Amino acid sequence: MKLFTNKIGYLTIAFAMTVSSCSKDFLNAVPELDLSDATVFSTPARVLSQVNGLYGSAKSGSLFGGRYLIYNDIRGEEFVNRTTNSVTGYSTYQGNQDPSDTYLAGFWIQGYLTINRANLFLEGLTANPNAVSSTLAANYRGEAKFIRALTYFSLVQFFAKPYILDKGASPGLPLRLKGETSSSNNNLARSTVAQVYDQILKDLNEAETELPDSYSTALLNTTRAHKNTAIALKTRVLLAKGDYAGVITEANKIVSAAAPFRSTTRVAHALQADVSAVFKAPYTTTESIFSFPMDATNAPGTQNQLGYYFNAGNVEYYLNTGSTGIYSHPQFAATDDRKTKLTVATTAIARFPSSTKFSGVSPYIDFVPNIRYAEVLLNLAEAEAEAGNLNRAISILNAVHKRSDATYEFTGLDTKANVVRAILTERRIEFLAEGFRANDVLRRGEPLNSFGAGTLIQPSDPRYIYGIPLVETQTNPGIGN
Amino acid sequence: MKKLLLLGVLMVASCAPLIAQMKQVTGKVTSSDDGSALPGVSVSAKGSARGTTTSADGSYSIQVADGASLVFSFVGYTSQTLPVGNRSVINVQLASDNKQLSEVVVVGYGTKKRTEFTGSASTIKAATIAERPVQSFSQGLTGQAAGVNITQPNGLLNNPPVIRVRGLSSLSLSSFPLVVIDGIPISTDNVSANSTTNNPLADINPSDIESIDVLKDAASAAIYGSRAGAGVLLITTKRGKSGKAKVSIDSWAGVSQAVRLPDVLNAQQYMDHKNMAIANALLLNPNAVTSTQRNSENKSFLPNYNPDGSLIDTDWYKEVYQTAVSQNHNMTITGGNDKTSYYFSGGYSDQDGFLRNNTFQRRSGRFNLDHQATKWLKLTTNINYSNTFNRAPMSGSNAGGAFNTSGLGRIAVAQVPNLPAYLPDGSYNLENNTVGRMNNLLPAQFPNPAVVRDLDKITSENTRLIANLGAEIRILEGLTAKTSYSWDRRNTENIRFFNPFNGDGWSTSGDAYNNTARSDNWNWINTLQYNLTLAEKHNFSAIVGSDVQKTRVLNWGAQRQTLADFFFTDFQGNFGTNLAAGNGIYQVSYEAYFANLSYNFKGKYFVSGNIRRDGNSALSTENRWGDFGGVSLGWTVSEEEFFKNMDLGNTISSFRLKASYGKVGNGNVPNAYGSYSTFGSGLYGAVPTLSFNQAGNKDLKWETSAQTNVGLDLSFLNDRITLEANYYYKDINNLILNVPQAPSKGIPGNSILANVGAMYNKGFEIALTATPINTGKFSWNTNLNFATNENMVTSLVDANTPILTNTSGLEATSITKVGYSAAQIYGVKTGGVNPANGRRIFIKRDGTKVQYLHLGGANAWTTLDGKPTTSPSSEQQILGNTLPTFYGGFNNTFKYAGFDLGLNFTFSGGNYIYNGSQAGLRDQRVWNNSVEVLTSWKKEGDITEIPRAVYGDNVSNGSSFLIDANIQKGDFLRLQTATLGYKIPADLSRLGISSLRVYAQGTNLFLLTPYKGVDPEISSNGDSNLASGIERNSIPQARAFTFGINIGL
Secondary structure (H helix, E strand, O other), rough: OOHHHHHHHHHHHHHHHHHHHHHHHHHOOOOOOOOOOHHOOOOOOOHHHHHHHHHHHHHHOOOOHHHHHHHHHOOOOOOEEEOOHHHHHHHHHHOOOOOOHHHHHHHHHHHHHHHHHHHHHHHHHHOOOOOHHHHHHHHHHHHHHHHHHHHHHHOOOOOOOOHHOOOOOOEEEOOOOOOOOOOOOOOOOOHHHHHHHHHHHHHHHHHHHHHOOOOHHHHHHHHHOHHHHHHHHHHHHHHHHHHHHHHHHHOOOOOOOOOEEOOOOOOOOOOOHHHHHHHOOOOOOOOOOEEEEOOOOEEEOOOOOOOHHHOOOOOOOOEOOOOOHHHHHHOOOOOHHHHHHEEEOOOOOOOOEEEOOOOOOOOOEEEEEEEHHHHHHHHHHHHHHHHHHHHHHHHHHOOOHHHHHOEEEEEEOOHHHHHHHHHHHHHHHOOOOOHHHHHHOOOOOEEEEOOOOOEEEOOOOOOHHHOHHHHHHHHHHHHHH | HHHHHHHHHHHHOOOOOOOOOOEEEEEEEEEOOOOOOOOOOOOEEOOOOOOOOHHHHHOEEEEEOOOOOEEEOOOOOEEEEEOOOOOOOOOOOOEOOOOOOOOEEEEEOEEHHHHHOOOEEEEEEEEHHOOOOOOHHHHHHHOOOOOEEOOOOOOOOOOEEEEOOOOOOOOOOOOOOOOEOOOOOEEOOOOOOOOOOOOOHHHHHHHHHEEEEEEEEHHHHHHHHHHHOOEEEEEEEEEOEEEEEEEEEEEEEEEEOOOOOOOOOOHHHHHHHHHHHHHHHHHHOOOOOOHOOOOOOOOOOOOEEEEEEEOOOOOOHHHHHOOOOEEEEEEEEEOOOOEEEHHHHHHHHEEEOOOOOOOOEEEEEEEEEEEEEEOOEEEEEEEEEEEEEEEEEOOOOOOOOOOOOHHHHHHHOOOOOOOOOEOOOOOOEEEHHHHHOOOOOOOOOOOOHHHHHHEEEEEEEEEEEEEEEEEEEEEOOEEEEEEEEEEEEEEEEEEEOOOOOOOOOOOOOOOOEEOOOEEEEEEEEEHHHHHEEOOEEEEEEEEEEEEEEEEEEEEEEEEEEEEEOOOOOOOOEEEEEEOOOOOOOEEEEEEEEEEEEEEEEEOEEEEEEEEEEEEEEOHHHHEEEEEEEEEEEEEHHHOHHHHHHHHHHHEEEEEEEEEEEEEEEEOOOOOOOOOEEEEEEEEEEOEEEEEEEEEOOOOOOOOOEEEEEEEEEEEEEEOOOEEEEEEEEEEEEEEEEEEEEEHOOOHHEEEEEEEEEEEEEEEEEEEEEEEEEEEEEEEEEEEEEEEEOOEEEEEEEOOOOOOOEEEEOOOOEEEEEEOOOOOOEEEEEEEEEEOOOOEEEEEEEOOOOEEEOOOOOOEEEEEOOOEEEOOOOOOOOOEEEEOOOOOEEEEEEEOOOOOOEEEEEEEEEOEEEEEHHHHHHOOOOOOOOEHHHHHHHOOOOOOOOOOOOOOOOOOOOOOOOEHHHHHHEEEEEEEEEEEEEEEEOOHHHHOOOOEEEEEEEEEEEEEEEEOOOOOOOOOOOOOOOOOOEEOOOOOEEEEEEEEEEEEHH
């Protein structure tokens, strides 16, 4: 019986050990590599990290870090596909894009992810009023609104009818301005294009007042939004809206009345003497109003890199040297810096000319420009021309063109139409491979001359804009078609 | 405290039986097969708890009451009951028996005699699996057990099979059964971090396995409670038997090759076909092929010649596939004395795949020891140490890899055939990231497979220790306490080097990614078991216990790019870019308490119940505990007097009815932290960021499954024919789903884990085992198992919100919707090819027929009368179920003198497969095509399946979006294995050899199927619940021939 009691004793100990090993903490497993949502406003550094997270979200290779720009360029007439790879935009290039396309859905998904992050951040700042100083809080709010406006504007251009066609009366985007963290609210109809534009401009106007004048370094001035950044983006939005007076008002805040055109307030934006300097390290000249930085540890990702598409990376697309492409346009002379310094006749990959604006090789860490001072100038020039002030328009056009081709003289700039046409052509030269082409055509309601489709795509053609991605129509019954 | 109390109760109860007049009986138990002594045979007095086991020489000694009967039982042998009478020496010969009814079933935390078992379980003897040329035992289970469906995804070595016990058990959680090896649940997911497949179950040497018990219903599985929703595979490894040391050596060697490769165009056919397609395209779009990429005759594909003047016509299959050689060797030593027994084994397996450079190696050692330390203390220990090494080039055949640009499965068929792999000087034919175009004016699209095959280095290697230490304490007659601690420690090293010349490393001038995972998994089980028989009629068995488990996995790694010099071929070389990659930490813990009570009256009426309370760290704090349990009833009708008196009683040797009901859970939550909302840390340029990266669900709770089983066991003619039949119904509720969110909400991943769905599985299972012929010299044993399964999703977020799933993240292929079985194929209906113009006809949801003209611009989509219309791409319909509705196996063993012949057939059907590879084979880009395209539409009136070829067309063939023209029935009958063995009858004892058998085996010898892809047993999405039945660019299955030898010393 003694033995028996001892065994009971051992057994009790064994059981007790099992149970004690299972203290309350035993079943507690918390993420060790992600932060709880409850702690992200607990220090000023974390709040700043969230701000940078908004930019980081926008710069994803599936959005502004690469593909958004690429898809704009390959829809037009400037590029010829070399690889027939559907993963690198071939169907969009051919005008066969479809709402089921994974990469088009990627714009929508990454765009709205960025928007939701901005919304959550704005709500979080309100809920944590003491997280940072009120000045910083205002600055950060401005940055979040800037990112939200940039993203909404970029999406509305892809997925809705251009404003200009019907004053924004067409269905635009579901306008989401509240942070989403739960399963509710899937159903939301599209606001009109005009309503989306109103929200974008509201955000940018507020951002203009909230953002700081400038930052302490050139890098920050280029990669974070400040007052001039919001103003510059407004010129783009207003131009797409056809609000030329608005463009002029906004642009004049950062463009001097006469040559040399430069910003005299806050950050001193100006054209660089040599355009190729803008695309070289450190990528932070005053011409780069807003660019997305890249780093070896923060690269655009596979098959998203501009240099991979347009340059020796893989020359997915080479320059169209035929009559419709800008490469052979008389305004783009052989002596133009933008041809001599930013294109090459052949690459190791292909026997055709390529753009070398993005000249870096793997890991492709060229900064990706989003707003350049040259754009503000040409936005202003176009608005001035449309508004009838041809002299200032031509003066600005010359400033941009002669920077790269000093000896070139425009001819025939005698009518508004000719001046506008010259400015639009100048944009094709200046912003080649920078993701402007399709939007520049669509915002004016003109037919898209798709080289891949081998035809003009008229505004009435369903291929003119991208359909709402299938993933959205399947989960948001209110979206309509 | 409760436990002590319980103990007390059991103590009192145990004092009840009184001891009658006793006598001593001794004897020896031998095998009727060869007369050898049988150690470890259980000898007990019928109707009492009194018992002993035979010693090393088969002898026993037991005190029994006068007039008692002795029951001799032993695993694998027919039990015998003999009245003692006035004898004091009883020698017994036990006959070996492979019939299921008389065996034991390994159930949760113990074993049960099958005659007393009222749940539903299948036992698979592992001996047949050990001889098969497979990497893990899981691949060998096909067709072996009713209700267990195994799909080998393709022929990539060590690709984890898809195992479904009674259908699909979940939608978002794993439907793979819980695998428990000698008591410890182990992980079953592919642990490779690259394109090799690394099934961790291959760390167990199949030769070490004694048996595999599959627990299928809640009554049997509920003791594993929360973990048993998908069924349980209990693996029992071999143990030593006391007696003199026995040595066995088992070896096999064999060859394998790829079968059912599609016929593709040769060089001349390719050039002619593609140039025709270009001519057709140019009529529609002058830029379809730019003028610089075609000659004056508008041809882009032009002949290339070998130095001897012959046309280059490359068979890319030869660069990718081979006849592969494999070998496998095992040696075991078992033995022991009356106190201690041991099993020691060493194994070596070296297998090459038919895919070149695809290899598998395993070196393993196992030591299992049992020691009766004192009369009341038995110690058990198992130690298994193994190293498995998997190597594979990019094959496109691992789950998620279907669209890899350098996936050799696709390149082998799609690579341009008029281009060579090598230049005349022996160097690789390369151009940028593809094979060099030579005279062709259009570049190829895929890398040179010879380079990918030779210069990429992709491996995944496990080093693993599974150790177990257990003690069994006999406290009282019938009262036993057991404790068992298991430790499963796995280090996995994943190495991936992409060469800089061609393939995935080209654009980064070389890319090396190494990752190492350290998984620490421990498990401690304590049980207290009490068996009691009252008045020789009432048999009680009770068990209470606790089970805790914790798994912690640490991953770390780095990626290096831009080789400083192409001299380097390893991660350790010098690179320009260094990145963090493959880092992660996660932890899951489980805690459970359980009790089981079984009672039977005279072996006639059975009732059993179990309850279990489970905690799981992956669920929300408030909901992480769940209560599970089951009850079962059994009635052995054949034990009733009235039955024995019936005439039927002579024919039917055993007849039993059984029923069970229970509730179990599924603990395999895919995200260890799904209840938390989190922010991830990243970078913006060089500064740190924080971004919302997971919307958690604080309400996340157990996914549960209520399971009903009704069955009968019948055996006829003295067990010559046995039949087990079951009806099952599994009702799964609170399905944890990745609930799709409208992307415009900006929820990371566009989904939130939530308990929202329900579905059921129901069906019948029949297992018929018979010995139709047994003349002594000649015998035929046969087993037919057959199961049906009906899966039905009954609720999701709502009836109108289906779950759509992509193949490899790219191609929309699958839909799961209320009112249908899960994972239906989802695509656009088509109506053949319009004989008038050669265009593919598509059918919209409203039945409108439209036709497609590639490069037709605004007229690409037109109605049949030519009016422009919209694309039907978003007009998908549900096109077919992918889950087989019936499946099974038909296994036969013939023996004649020393010969044995095994023929194992497997079959499955009622399902459809999306043959996505066929879409690729008909794609009109630069890819090579199936010879089917030679019949493409050419002129008005042509009746054909293949539309007019327009260069670049990826819509008409179904590459752009899924079409029903690429869906085929998946029914099949396969001769899985045919084995012919011969046991040398000569007495070889002078050589010290006690037995010697040689055999030859063929695997996958024939296949009857209407399916046109590489194999109807296919799963390009691996173990996916939501995207099963998809073939996309996978390599085929193997046909193998092996020769083996079994030597006993």
